[in-house]
Amino acid sequence: MNAIVMRGPGGPEVLELREVARPAPGPGEVRVRVASSGLNRADLSQRLGRYPAPPGSPQDILGLELAGTVDAVGAGVRGLREGDPVMGILGGGGYAEYAVSPAETLVRTPTGMPLSVAGAIPEVFMTAYDAAFLQEGLTAGEILLVHAVGSGVGTAAVQLARRAGVHVIGTSRTADKLARAGELGLEHGVLADERWPERVLELTGGRGVDVILDLVGGAYLAGNQRVVAERGRHIVVGVPAGAEAPLSLRALMGRRASIRGTVLRARPVAEKAVVARAFERDVLAGFDAGELVPVIDRVYPASAVAEAHRRMESNESFGKILLEW
């Protein structure tokens, strides 16, 4: 089969389309004929050699998500058959014509959605749903703050929150991304300059926000501690702006607030399966009904993967970048 193989750590040029052996599904696994694979920021880190794949995942083939059709079924798999359209998150190996996945972490694709597009859904929608709703218990009437709201996870969070009756404030460094997030249902866009905490406090009448979905990290921590409401929950999903920051333990106590870190990729399959089932139950109907849409920046043929990576590195993308097989 064709796959994008990483020659070694480096720039986009280390990724090359090459023929490799087609993987076989083990017990409990299925092989998927990939239609589309989404890019993620973690792919850039992995390509640079800073984020190795977890044990058991291909080390030299990037790709954390896919959509496609079941192509072969391993021993003991129930509920999936050859030809079924599926999508899901992976430990790695998604940049390929065929990829193997545990059956239980896959979900059905939304009704009527082309597989060439569905690859934009799993990572960002599952991450946002798991972090804000499953882990932090975000509920109707609460206020959610999303940093980097123009990102894949950010645009997914805006849609999920709006569908759940949650008020959303989003930050971005560019007014254009805020405007585009507004079209997806973002109520209040705030430019991420040094005044953003004041703006968030103004917008909430000084009360602050119930949940912070933090895709930025770093120096935003001080502001996050200022704007978190009493008993507010701050969940850290990504730290492109920095992995360390001063924490005020006193402010944390005064607000009775919490800060939690999360990752999806490194979780045991059984835990990912719990997320997949909850997602299927609570979220998929939103796509079927057109209340949720994958936000797609650009679709590249798999052979143009280097160009796709450069697009992601430019920070100019809005929504997901996809590879089509």
Next chain:
Amino acid sequence: MNAIVMRGPGGPEVLELREVARPAPGPGEVRVRVASSGLNRADLSQRLGRYPAPPGSPQDILGLELAGTVDAVGAGVRGLREGDPVMGILGGGGYAEYAVSPAETLVRTPTGMPLSVAGAIPEVFMTAYDAAFLQEGLTAGEILLVHAVGSGVGTAAVQLARRAGVHVIGTSRTADKLARAGELGLEHGVLADERWPERVLELTGGRGVDVILDLVGGAYLAGNQRVVAERGRHIVVGVPAGAEAPLSLRALMGRRASIRGTVLRARPVAEKAVVARAFERDVLAGFDAGELVPVIDRVYPASAVAEAHRRMESNESFGKILLEW
């Protein structure tokens, strides 16, 4: 009535025994004839002018907990009558012959326990129980790490954890306090020198601890981030060692760990009542059965309050310091 009145911010000498008007219970409140009032570190901060009482509490009479008998009942109170023995936490005003409390935050005193001793129970046992069990869901078989294990909350946590089938590791800066905590059921005492994180990792086979009950704060944060287990929960109850410290957001993500701050005093009455009812249901039987005991350092007559404060400031106390009325 007699009460300890704070003349203004300052040393122990600003506390004086003086005659003041006896307070009257409002609707939903009772007046308690105080038998004993426990000292808390927060009293020292309040005396120094750094921690004002919350609105609605006496500003010039310290005291966050008491035990005594119901002396007068306000309108609308159900379930409490004159003469009932009670104990509880307060927003303030506990250093007095009589104190007013919302009826619903009081609990019965343990069977057979003298009221002169029961004043050592509410703040430390409710704080430890609320933080580790109600908020962090500590359960049998898990590992709890308690910093400042010789403190009032620390010794309460050790006993509560042991009774619940939880493994406990405690740190203290003195070997003597570790030995005394051992008599209360502490499994592993660790001296709080710079090697404590290594020791905790050794004791847990590298796995780390499920819950950290942090009564210290400050520079311990780096060590806490090293020893917290996957999905571990760190709850900050006090920060005598420092209110700010560098946080590794990356480590928080890698462990999928959380850090939460908590305070009891500033909570709305309705929330304190929830803690009181859970405490009555889950914890009081442990005192009745002798599985839990108040740990008392010294009992002072109320007139010796300045001496009692000096004792607490010395950091030499083990367990609670009480004023007797």
